[in-house]
Amino acid sequence: MIEKMWLQKLRKTSVTVHCLTNPVSVQDVANVLLAAGGRAIMGLEESEVQELTACCQATLLNTGVPDEHKLCVCMLAGMKANELEHPVILDPVGAGASLFRKKALELVLKRVKPSLIRCNQEEACALLDLERRPSGSVESSVVLTTKEQMSLAVTLARIYDCTVLVSGETDAVSDGERCTLLAGGDKRIRRITGSGCMLSALCALFCGAGLAPYEAACAAGSIWKESAKIAGKRTDQVCGGIGSFHVHLFDALDGLCQGKSEAKPAKGDHR
Numbered sequence: 001m002i003e004k005m006w007l008q009k010l011r012k013t014s015v016t017v018h019c020l021t022n023p024v025s026v027q028d029v030a031n032v033l034l035a036a037g038g039r040a041i042m043g044l045e046e047s048e049v050q051e052l053t054a055c056c057q058a059t060l061l062n063t064g065v066p067d068e069h070k071l072c073v074c075m076l077a078g079m080k081a082n083e084l085e086h087p088v089i090l091d092p093v094g095a096g097a098s099l100f101r102k103k104a105l106e107l108v109l110k111r112v113k114p115s116l117i118r119c120n121q122e123e124a125c126a127l128l129d130l131e132r133r134p135s136g137s138v139e140s141s142v143v144l145t146t147k148e149q150m151s152l153a154v155t156l157a158r159i160y161d162c163t164v165l166v167s168g169e170t171d172a173v174s175d176g177e178r179c180t181l182l183a184g185g186d187k188r189i190r191r192i193t194g195s196g197c198m199l200s201a202l203c204a205l206f207c208g209a210g211l212a213p214y215e216a217a218c219a220a221g222s223i224w225k226e227s228a229k230i231a232g233k234r235t236d237q238v239c240g241g242i243g244s245f246h247v248h249l250f251d252a253l254d255g256l257c258q259g260k261s262e263a264k265p266a267k268g269d270h271r
Contacts, residue, residue, distance in 0.1 A: 006211065006219040007259055010037055015208035018056040018081075019201060020044060020074050022064025022093055025194025029062075032198040035254040036223075038205045049073045050080040058208030059086060061112070062197055063105060064093035071104050078112030087207035087216075090114040091200035096126030109160070116163045116213040117156065118200040124152050124166045128159070146170055150179055163213035165203065167196055171221045175214040182218070185225040186232030188245045199224050227252040 015038040030040040059081040150172040157176035171182040206216035231248035
């Protein structure tokens with residue numbers, strides 16, 4: 001359920017998120033923040049990254065397509081955000097895909113304290129054991145029961161002393177004490193490249209609006225699930241494919257964040 005308080009908080013606050021994100025999904029990350037009422041700044045130049053961080057309300061560190069330079073600026077931005085007590089959201093894309101990524105994440109986590117970690121099940125398992133052998137995939141191939149997924153979220157939250165959102169068919173959110181399961185959505189969202197990156201951006205947006213990380217994760221997860229559900233219904237109504245679902249996903253998010261009730265697509269709307 002999407003609480004009105006969350007949306008009111010978001011609409012009253014002009015939030016800019018510094019997104020050090022995945023180049024695969026950079027445009028969708030920027031657009032999802034705009035659709036939800038926020039803005040994105042994306043800078044990877046070492047000489048300006050801390051300055052950009054200082055003028056934003058939240059920082060998103062997405063480690064997709066990593067290299068030495070990106071990891072350096074992620075640490076600079078994260079440390080500056082920590083210094084300013086701004087929320088830091090970590091999306092450890094492909095955490096278990098290679099030894100390089102695991103060592104890089106280990107270094108980042110030694111230098112930067114995240115407020116919230118948003119990851120899929122396989123990434124969560126890799127964070128739990130940064131020394132295990134590479135899995136060779138950036139997508140989630142781990143299949144956990146709901147109970148196992150929640151237990152993993154709780155464990156990671158306690159280890160890293162932050163809120164953790166572990167995505168899956170059902171999302172699990174924990175701050176180490178409180179726990180929430182977020183059901184619903186539409187399975188087609190898994191066929192949208194960067195859907196997890198976009199969810200992480202929404203987590204950063206709600207954190208930047210002043211919600212505590214646990215509430216921000218619940219808000220972002222709930223609204224993303226509801227957006228997917230609405231998008232699925234609208235796509236089916238027009239007999240559309242995955243491209244239509246992508247468009248309807250943004251339309252649904254836009255409407256929900258503006259507090260509009262669900263509306264059926266206009267007759268003849270085959271986007």
